[in-house]
Amino acid sequence: MISNQILQTTIDGLKTITRIELSVMDAEGKVLAATEEDKMDEYNFAVPDFVNSQAESQLVQGYQFFKVFDDNTVEYVISARGEAEDVYKIGKIASFQIQNLLVAYKERFDKDNFVKNLLLDNLLLVDIYNRSKKLHIDTDVKRVAFIIETKMEKDNNALEVVRNIFPSKTKEFITAVDEKNIILVKELKEGDGQEEIDRIAKMILDTLNAEAMSSVFIAIGTAVRDIKDVSRSYKEAKMALEVGKIFYTETHIMAYSRLGIGRLIYQLPIPLCKMFISEIFQDKSPDDFDEETLSTINKFFENSLNVSETSRQLYIHRNTLVYRLDKLQKNTGLDLRVFEDAITFKIALMVVKYMKYMVESDY
Structure with missing residues (x-):
């Protein structure tokens, strides 16, 4: 779940601080990241036996092994070279760090999946509330959906810029359901109206044009109170995007509430x-x-x-x-x-x- 690059960066940082050689392996002993590549094959044969044992740490041929769990299942094995007590502590710190990364990434992955399924109406009503509670997502909060369409497919630069604009992972959901569109579900304050929503859209547009050098169109749904209605706001934003392309080609920000007669014509056979x-x-x-x-x-x-x-x-x-x-x-x-x-x-x-x-x- 965590990319090998993130794992490598993490243990490289720990080695820089502690000067202890570290590695991260999967439950079968395959090396995912290491600070000493030439030594990796010397001891990973022992990993499967260690994973199947009851011990949470073990010393094998001068290397100390530590388990990292995901729901009671061993996800990673951390090794630290050396038999001293200090090495043991560093190994525990490394495993603790990877454990926290795993929890954070899993929560982000679960929330991302939840929001995608919520937007696409793939959840039963009871599942929406149950999963919201499990993921610590408020269900009775004012929210609005934005669709940010970029001209380039898989514009990861634009996606990162939007995530940097809204760094809070608890109140805003930023995801993508296709190749060109970034979806932002923004939590609003109680008194926020259309003027504040327009200000947010203008800020996103200006930032993307300046930092990502990307020409974008932004569509806005209407604000909703209940989390089950977020999909409705998303569908409204989708319609605003399409109707805007037909009738308001000079406008880069289009709100569903301002579509006027264009919305009616769009639905005609x-x-x-x-x-x-x-x-x-x-x-x-x-x-x-x-x-x-x-x-x-x-x-x-x-x-x-x-x-x-x-x-x-x-x-x-x-x-x-x-x-x-x-x-x-x-x-x-x-x-x-x-x-x-x-x-x-x-x-x-x-x-x-x-x-x-x-x-x-x-x-």
């Missing part, structure tokens, strides 16, 4: 979308409009259907804008200066975007 577009545009499509027309339409919507402000921002005469709107009305039967027609046209543009996205992603 494609045949219904095709029928709607056909009814609105007959044999035409917004894709057939030239760039100038689309730019005019978007700017008109941005300025809340204000003709004067739109013409000013487009650097065109008011009459030119009116001419373009009249031409659009002639082609589509929709007058964007009328609110009902404008909202119909806006929804139609969003539906077309959604259809194109679904076609490109093969549904």
